[in-house]
Amino acid sequence: MLSLDRQRETEIRIDDVSMVFGRKGREVTALSHVSFEVYRSEFVSLLGPSGCGKSTLLRLMADLLEPTSGQITIGEEVPREVRLKRKFGIVFQSPTLFEWRTVKDNIELPMEVLGLKKSEYSAISERLIDMVGLTKFKHHYPWQLSGGMQQRVAIARALSLDPPILLMDEPFSALDEFTKEKLQLDLLDIQRQTKKTIVFVTHSIPEAVFLSDRVIVMSAHPGRVHSILDMEREEGSYEQIRNSTRFHEMTAQVRSCFLIRSS
Amino acid sequence: MSGWLRKGGQSGIIVLWVLGALILWEAAAWYITDIAHVLAPASKLPYLHLVIEALIQHWPTLAEQGAITFGNSITGFLIGTAVGVILAIVMSLSRAVELTLSPYMIASQMVPIIGLAPILYGIIHDPALSRVLMAGYVTFFPVAIHMLRGLQSIRPEQEELMRSYAASVWTTYAKLRLKASLPGLFAGLKLSAPLAITASIIVELMGAPNGIGVLMLSSLYYGSSQVYMFWSTILISVVIGLIWFLLVTLAERLLTPWQPEFRQQGGGER
Amino acid sequence: MKEVTAVNTEQSPVSAPLPRIADDPASGLNARVHHTKGSSARKESRSPFWLPIGFGLVFLMIWQLKGFHTLFRLELYQLPIPSSIAKAIQANSDLLWSYSLYTGAEMIGGCLIGSAIGLFAAVAASFGPQAGKGAITLLAALNAVPIVALAPVMNNWFGDGVASKIAIVSIMTMATMAVSAYKGLRSVEPAYLELMHAYAAGRFTIFLKLRFRLALPTIFTALKINMATGIIGAIVGEFFISSRGLGFLLSDQIKLGNMPIAWSCIVIAAVLGIVLYYCIQLIERLAVPWHVAQRKRQ
Structure with a gap:
């Protein structure tokens, strides 16, 4: 029970947040009165079918959208302040790399935007490249890399300013199963080393169960929090965990949330 | 647009x-x-309202001569389009033909084709035919090149899909390639529409007996007395160019509604 | 990222080490699949350049042997044969050289001024797309204006010297650049903007680091198109009122019925256009290597 060992210090607080899109008369409620907390150094997954507002919620935390009502606090600050202080990194479903930049240049982009000097960030990006295992590819262009490698670059880029929070929007859903496994393991390793708070949007139940300390199950139309489930991280190799009874029990537990809804 | x-x-x-x-x-x-x-x-x-006044006053002459120029350039434009489309299809079918012709087509973009107009008129001495030929000539290159680019723009998977249905070459063209090439075709048409009109007018400037270009030239020579007439001929040719351009744009919108710029806005930037 | 050494106060639930991509078979395979896809989609373009050259030679040969004259019942004074055009170029090489420089200067000057104005308009419009889009649409209409309508007006404004032709070429090239550059500057996928936004990048940074780089390929395409239109504009401008330049010589010699020289003007103008086109392409290769390389693979 790793999550209990940690101090349950609140990092992100979602407080009665609602989000309505569209103009008058044709409103679509994406999120309806959502409240929960994310603790420091915790791995939280937002899990749900499409249309449940999980990506919207992530974008609200990132200040890419503003909530119609309700409040989001990160630390003591609102998302806008957090964004301006670059206290989170973000990874999208597509790698979103700049095709005119090499791997190294792509990773250095956030530091460039911040206005750091090349001499300051060159060492940082080198270390990140090693960390995601792309040392041999640092001078390659994105189109010379496979999808998995591109997503590694995106993760390294998100880590480049060493932000305490990592926001990930279905980062592995476009990858094949083998690459996905590798990257999931890498991500857990990175989190263990860096103690990031990670909010991870996914529609894959096993992925959420495998990665998370807690899974926030959401339901659609309108987007709501269905339930919040504590996961137990087990020890052992990937295969051992995936084949363990506990893993299957947790997966079944999560899945049951959706079964109840549909029956 | x-x-x-x-x-x-x-x-x-x-x-x-x-x-x-x-x-x-x-x-x-x-x-x-x-x-x-x-x-x-x-x-x-000149004052714009005076030009429009002159345009209304000389409307019968201007309309008549404008119609000659416009009519010939449309005919040429349509013939040129047909030739360009056929050429593009042939080039997309045969790699050898494409390899042979494409360097010349790219080079021809650089050639001042309009410079041929006076030479052509010198050879043919038939104003209507030279106008049609010149308009067709300037149309066919941009159309062929852009159409070819469109025909080749389909993704391998799309072609493989058609192959998996055991679709014939003809069906593949009808259902996939020709459709996919339409945006390219229209890009070419939009480029060549004003050129077609320019080509017709140039033929007239080089000695054809009628058309809006002749009016332009003669009113230019008569100097200040005809100055508003001169400006109305310019206005007319601009308007003709614009109408033609808008017609092509309208056709593009109707025939290729799936192009990204015509789609209903969904999301996008904030 | 101070230290990469794992802090093992907690027991790792997963014992797999951080994998290196080199021994990541899945990724390696993917990369290779990508490569083969790139080259097999379009058959290896070792362009057998003898085909076009052969075609050109045959074409010239038929022309030289008066094949077209027989076919279309033409006389030599109407359509001169290549050898007499070559002779005309040789005989008038000094004049043609100085006129090419003259016309070339008009063209390049006009292209640069027009493209700069167009680029500026596109950049300004991209910063305020609400009003800017309308302005660009209006500029696009300039594309539809026949050049011949511009030529006499510009002659009235700027006299019969170089300035009027530069003005014509500027106006013609401005619209193309404005429309293409604006398209390039605005065609950013939302995810990229979200990314820049997440890094709290300002509008200017987004422009510099993202929009402008994305627009570069379209800007170069517009420049290439502009070189071609520039030649046409300069020559048509000289048709009207001019006393120098290739266009002047062309219309003058046609009136005199001196077809070989008229044809040599066309040939020289074409060579000029092709040379300038390849100059732009060379600059493009240096400025946007990522795009050129990518295009090659497709």
């Missing part, structure tokens, strides 16, 4: 810009005529 047919807001802004441009014209004309007292102000920039 994308939004104005559909979206009220965007068309309002364009109307504002047009109004602004017209007011600017009148203001500039007023400045050089009444303030700066430039020599022969009407030949530099």
Whole structure:
């Protein structure tokens, strides 16, 4: 029970947040009165079918959208302040790399935007490249890399300013199963080393169960929090965990949330 | 040219810009005529309302001559389009033909084709036929190149899909390639539409007996007495060019509604 | 990222080490699949350049042997044969050289001024797309204006010297650049903007680091098109009132019925256009290597 060992210090607080899109008369409620907390150094997954507002919620935390009502606090600050202080990194479903930049240049982009000097960030990006295992590819262009490698670059880029929070929007859903496994393991390793708070949007139940300390199950139309489930991280190799009874029990537990809804 | 047919807001802004441009014209004309007292102000920039007045006054002549120019260039334009499309299809079918012709097609983009207009008229001496031929000539290159690019723009998976249905070459063209090439075709048409009209007018300038270009030239030679007539011929040729361009754009919108710029806005930037 | 050494106060639930991509078979395979896809989609373009050259030679040969004259019942004074055009170029090389420089200067000057104005308009419009889009649409209409309508007006404004032709070429090239550059500057996928936004990048940074780089390929395409239109504009401008330049010589010699020289003007103008086109392409290769390389693979 790793999550209990940690101090349950609140990092992100979602407080009665609602989000309505569209103009008058044709409103679509994406999120309806959502409240929960994310603790420091915790791995939280937002899990749900499409249309449940999980990506919207992530974008609200990132200040890419503003909530119609309700409040989001990160630390003591609102998302806008957090964004301006670059206290989170973000990874999208597509790698979103700049095709005119090499791997190294792509990773250095956030530091460039911040206005750091090349001499300051060159060492940082080198270390990140090693960390995601792309040392041999640092001078390659994105189109010379496979999808998995591109997503590694995106993760390294998100880590480049060493932000305490990592926001990930279905980062592995476009990858094949083998690459996905590798990257999931890498991500857990990175989190263990860096103690990031990670909010991870996914529609894959096993992925959420495998990665998370807690899974926030959401339901659609309108987007709501269905339930919040504590996961137990087990020890052992990937295969051992995936084949363990506990893993299957947790997966079944999560899945049951959706079964109840549909029956 | 994308939004104005559909979206009220965007068309309002364009109307504002047009109004602004017209007011600017009148203001500039007023400045050089009444303030700066430039020599022969009407030949530099006449009042727009006087030009329109002259245009209405000379309407029968202008309409008649304009119709000759416009008619010939449309005929040429259509013939050129047909030839360009056929050539593009042949090139897309045979790699050898494409390899043979494509360097010349790229090079031909650089050749001042319009320079051929006087030579052609010198050879044929038939004004209508030279206009049609020249308009066709300038049309066919841009159409063929852009159409070919469109035909080749389909993704391998799309072609493989058709192959998996055991579709014949003909079906693949009808259902996939020709459709996929339409945006390219229209890009070519939009490029060549004004060129086709320019080509016709150039033929007229080089000695054809009728057409809007002849009026332009003669009113230019008569000097100040015909200055408003001269400006109306210019206005007419501009309007002809614009109408033609708008027709092509309209056809593009109707025939290729799936192009990204015609899609309903969904999301996008904030 | 101070230290990469794992802080093992907690027991790792997963014992797999951080994998290196080199021994990541899945990714390696993917990369290779990508490569083969790139080259097999379009058959290896070792362009057998003898085909076009052969075609050109045959074409010239038929022309030289008066094949077209027989076919279309033409006389030599109407359509001169290549050898006499070559002779005309040789005989008038000094004149043609100085006129090419003259016309070339008009063209390049006009292209640069027009493209700069167009680029500026596109950049300004991209910063305020609400009003800017309408202005660009209006500029696009300039594309539809026949050049011949511009030529006499510009002659009235700027006299019969270089300035009027530069003005014509500027106006013609401005619209193309404005429309293409604006398209390039605005065609950013939302995810990229969200990314820049997440880094709290300002509008200017987004422009510099994202929009402008994305627009570069379209800007170069517009420049290439402008070189071609520039030649046409300069020559048509000289048709009207001019006393120098290739266009002047062309219309003058046609009136005199001196076809070999008229044809040599066309040939020289074409060579000029092709040379300038390849100059732009060379600059493009240096400025946007990522795009050129990518295009090659497709």
